[in-house]
Amino acid sequence: MHIFLQQLINGLSIGAVYALIALGYTMVYGVLKLINFAHGDVYMVGAVLGYELARCMIGLAAPLYITLPIIFLGAMAGCAVLGFVIEFCCYRPLRHRPRLVALITAIGVSLLLENLFQNPHLFGAAPRNMPRLFDIKPIISIPAAGGAAPVTMSNLDLISLCLCFVLMIALSWFVLRTKMGLALRAVSFRVDTAALMGININWVISVTFMLGSALAAVAGVVDAMRYHVEPMMGLVQGIKAFVAAVLGGIGSIPGAVLGGLLMGLVETLLKGYLPGGYSGYSDAAAFFVLILVLLVRPTGLLGKPVAEKV
Amino acid sequence: MTQTDPPFTATMFQRRRVPGWAVNGALLGLVVVLWFIGKAFDKNLDPYYLDLLLHIGIAIILAVSLNLINGITGQFSLGHAGFMAVGAYVGGVILKHAAPQGAAVPVMFLGLMILGGLAAAAAGVLVGVPTLRLRGDYLAIATLGFGEIITVVLNQIESIGSYEVGGSAGLHNIPITTNFFWTFLAALICVVVVARLVYSQKGRPFFAVREDEIAAAAMGVDTTFYKVAAFVVGAFFAGVAGVLSATLSGNLDPAAFGFVRSIEIVMMVVLGGSGSITGSILAAAVLTLLPEWLRALESWRLVIYALLLILMMLLRPEGLLGNRELWWTRRRLLAVER
């Protein structure tokens, strides 16, 4: 039981990061019907920015409650600008083209970011460890009966979980309660009608990209602290987050959160419970679950089934 | 309708047809020519250029076969490298286990290409049938998932019985049997099969499925059949390309068949122009050569490559050839008198 509980905590903590990235995919998909393949690399840029900021901040020896917000907010701001620029330069000119064209351009942007940061003049391909801002140690510990290892939650797990949930609540407030959020929903419902209602489509799309990118930046910084930073880190994480978004029903914001958390849980539970020699298959299992879900519900868990009008 | 006589009448249109036997004969002649070129190249051509040519040949097979699925039938697949992996491992594993000698080499290699193709085609059915009800991006992501599952599985399997598979370390020292003739024979067959298939009465519905499934069904087109057929034929040739690539370098690495590889093939299709077979051939060559041309740029090579890709899409979104073929003139039928 306590192993299960431990896996649950780990899974939620990893899943929360997936959810943050998945939100960017799902929001962009909602307004543009575009799989923004470069999103995983925006997450990577977030991690790199966090790393660079941390390197600057560590010399100042400022207290943690100043350093951390600066790192997170800095990375968010940087990625928001990046998201804006990507959309403005690469996707906007192609908005009325077949979607496949924009998709290939997105892949191009993704390649560009990866190779740009792999360039030794900029960052280099080698993984780097984040400067140690604080010691990652268990802070919550539930002792288990019978002398088994206690169920623990590290301070980083706690930070990432809290951050993710606060951001998700903030996002839902933004989408459901503000005028901009209403415009966003209108655009994802129907672009041309939204335009007729006097909504500035371009600005809504820009805001969507900036928001999504900022969320990805948070995920990037959290992962930078948990693992390390390298230019290709966005590839696998990006695919998994995208799969999470599809799992939840792409275009649906609660769906992205649900899909991300599920994805994290499935992964850690399988890693923990698959018999010895088979745990390597847990990566495949995530995709397997995805295919199964799609076969039962072709538009994901919370996606609306669209009946084509004849 | 106009009050005056219509400017065109049915009798004005005639097509000059070359008899089928003549074209088939010419193709056979081309095969013979390929054989002689292959002989000459294997002996005299710089290995670097020969290698590059073979990579282009394999890329052509991959791009044209994916074009049948993605560009022509409109079923967005992101798992083409998975089909390729199936063929590559079938070919690589068998060839490593039982390396043929002397005259048996070409016979066995031909057999392996067909076997690898069939194995991949079976995988095509496995993917095509259950994912039929998925559309657009959902299909894309399901096929992507399939490709990833294949690489994960290949990463985990060390051996099947006495057959070494290699697991995450990869399979090495496969006898090198790919040469110019086999590669371009396979490419020629792939191009001819796909082109003849889709530019015919039997195959035109592939396009109809892409354009509008509901309307196609209302015109008597069995859309399910054509979608699965596209996956099967496309996967078959991807499997053949896999066998060729496995025995080109002699090494197999499961990571080489991941999502990045699939994306590369999609790029060829879109860059050449979705639906254009000649476009795919052109793009396969360009995208294989481009990184080589950019070698002088050293560490900036792939940055420039990505930039060029973005620029090409921005400046020519319909791809190099759009959905036209190189050999088409604007009017395929000639108005004889006007």
Add this chain to the structure above:
Amino acid sequence: MPLLEISHLGIDFGGLRALSDFHFTLDQGELVGLIGPNGAGKTTVFNIVTGVYQPDAGDVRLAGKSIVGLKPFRINRLGVARTFQNVRLFGGLSVLDNVLIGFNQSVAHGFVGTLLRSHAHQIEEHLHEQQAIELLGTFDLLDRLHDPARTLAYGPQRRLEIARALATRPKILLLDEPAAGMNPQEKIDLMNLIAMIRRKFSVGLWLIEHDMKLVMSICQRITVLDHGETIAVGSPAEIQENPKVIEAYLGSPEPA
């Protein structure tokens, strides 16, 4: 035995009765209208007949055999062709290719012949191309033979859709609002065209149309639907007199 016979047909959409107890017959060479206000369930009838929707009740029989539950492409091959309310051409394909896809099902040779470019293949290719060109000539579309169908103007698109449907050699042709969006001159041309189709192709024509003048002047019989219920059946003259029809279109008179 009528060519097409529909009895007790009904369908629900999420608890809402979209069509109930619908009866209908159509014979070769007939021209029959189906009218009713927006949302009355006219296109739904076409969608059930062509297999796009599955009915919850009733039966559709073609030459005595039930076609309920068959896939749309099977129903088309049995001889029911249709056009769509919002034109659904293969926009990226040429005008000629659109019609050639209609001929697809009458190809007798197999894939092997196609791949080897056999003699039978070449003869059939040529034959279908000539037939397609002839058909397009009948519909005055030859001047745009090789242009993508989406580049045609609205009127020609509608004509092409009808030509494409006829290429499948139907016994019954369902036309879903063929005159929608046409100007008066185009409507007159369309009326002539429909009359010509009836003469030349000897099909049973079933027509959904909002333009009363058009329907009344060419149809032999008319069925009127309102909220999924059949409110009147009869000749154009009878329909014009029918108080229920007038009420459905104009609303009921204010209660005194």
